[in-house]
Amino acid sequence: MVSDRGLQVLRAIVQDYVDTHEPVGSRSIVERHSFGVSAATIRNDMALLEDEELIAQPHTSSGRVPTDKGYRVFVDHLAELRPLSSAQRSAIASFLGDPADLDDLLARTVRLLTQLTGQVALVQYPSFARASVTHVQLVPLDGRRVLVIIVTDTGRVSQRITGLADELDAESIERVAARLVPLLAGRSVADAAEQLQRGAELAAAPVSAVDRALHRIAQAAAEELDEFRQNRLVLAGSATLAKREQDFRGSIHPLLEAIEEQVTLLRLMSEMVADEQGLSASIGRENAAFGLSEASIVASEYDSAVGAARIGIMGPTRMDYPRNLAAARAVARYLTRLLDEDEGRR
Structure with missing residues (x-):
């Protein structure tokens, strides 16, 4: 004791x-x-x-x-976290203000965290499986290419250019859209993906040019919806590992591999246990099962319309835990507020 x-x-x-x-x-x-x-x-x-x-x-x-x-x-036993300075808080508001979309916001978030902490920054995408598809549009680019646009109620936008087997005019593309949109619009992402997979008319062998276009565009839409449902990470600051290599007791190669693979980091972050403030830390040998016993990760939860996700900071065990936890918490709170405001505008 x-x-x-x-x-x-x-x-x-x-x-x-x-x-x-x-x-x-x-x-x-x-x-x-x-x-x-x-x-x-x-x-x-x-x-x-x-x-x-x-x-x-x-x-x-x-x-x-x-x-x-x-x-x-x-x-x-941390009694309190080291508060951020007013300049740091102003930087958070300035750096994250007016993002183009969620992708832009999360990319800015990791760059900001790296600047604040000098460590590798990680942000989980929220899972969009429960989000609903609100808009589907097919935009002909030329006779053999169509831009497929899918929008959810959380503001997530997918745009994919899909090539067609046959040359189709705008009227034929509208016929494809008339058959595709009812399968997606108003459904959850998970349900819409299932509709595309098990839809009887899509499973049938395509016989006409419109059928073939519908089949190919539906495949592209299904792949996009599947990406909506998958956990993903955004990372920044990998170069800081080389600058801090002397802070690690052993090789930094397992960390570089984890950054490249992402699956290991996603598993680790999802298994971290948060306290009542939504903060968590996994330190050194606690990460041995993930091959990351040389590193520590601290994280804070942020909330989105489709559920909570995490912001994390990864570096050597010799890190400034109070400052890094405070930075993660401050950025997570601001991110939550931005997402709440964006949800309120829709």
Whole structure:
């Protein structure tokens, strides 16, 4: 059982190690923090923390550094998060203001988080399986190409150019649209996708040019709706890993592979347990099952019309947890507000 002063000493060690990247000794703690006790007393506290495997001595005659377990205890006992400055809050409002669409908003979000934290930023797309299709339009581009536009009630817009087997005039495209739109409009994304998959008229062998066009356009629409339902990540700041490579105990290649694959990061973020504020952290060896024991991820939930998703920050275990959690929470709250306002306008 760690005493209250022991937790304060642990907090000092974490803060000083994050700031200096140097092992922390008892004398420096006495000099930098107002504990009102001697260096010998601090050494006793550090010995108890070492017995609890919360800190470790990397080299003989050196100071102490936090362990993964120590970072976990530090995060679990955070009394408050470091507040963002007024300039940082203004930057959030300015950077995220007036996005073109959801894709643009989330792309801006990860770029902003990377600028605020200097770490890799990740944002989950909300799942649009429960969203409803509100608009379907076919726009002829030329005789053999059609732009398929699908819009949902959440503002998600899909545009895909589809090639046709036969050359069709505008009237024929309108006939295709008249058969396709009732299968999609007013249905949930999941239901619309199922309608396309099991629709009897689409399953039949196409015999006319209009049938063949309907079949091909329906396939394209089904692929777009399937993408709506899949979990996706937007990422930024991968280059920061190379800049911070010395902060990692081992290779950064598993992190680079996870960024490229995305599936691992999606699984990890979906399994993180949030506190009552919607904040969560997964630290070092807690990520071993995902091959990411060299990294920590902190996250905050944001809300959209179709459900909650997460904003995350990934970096070395030696990260500024209070600042990164505060940044994730502030950006998540602003993102939620923007999405609420956008929903209210529709």
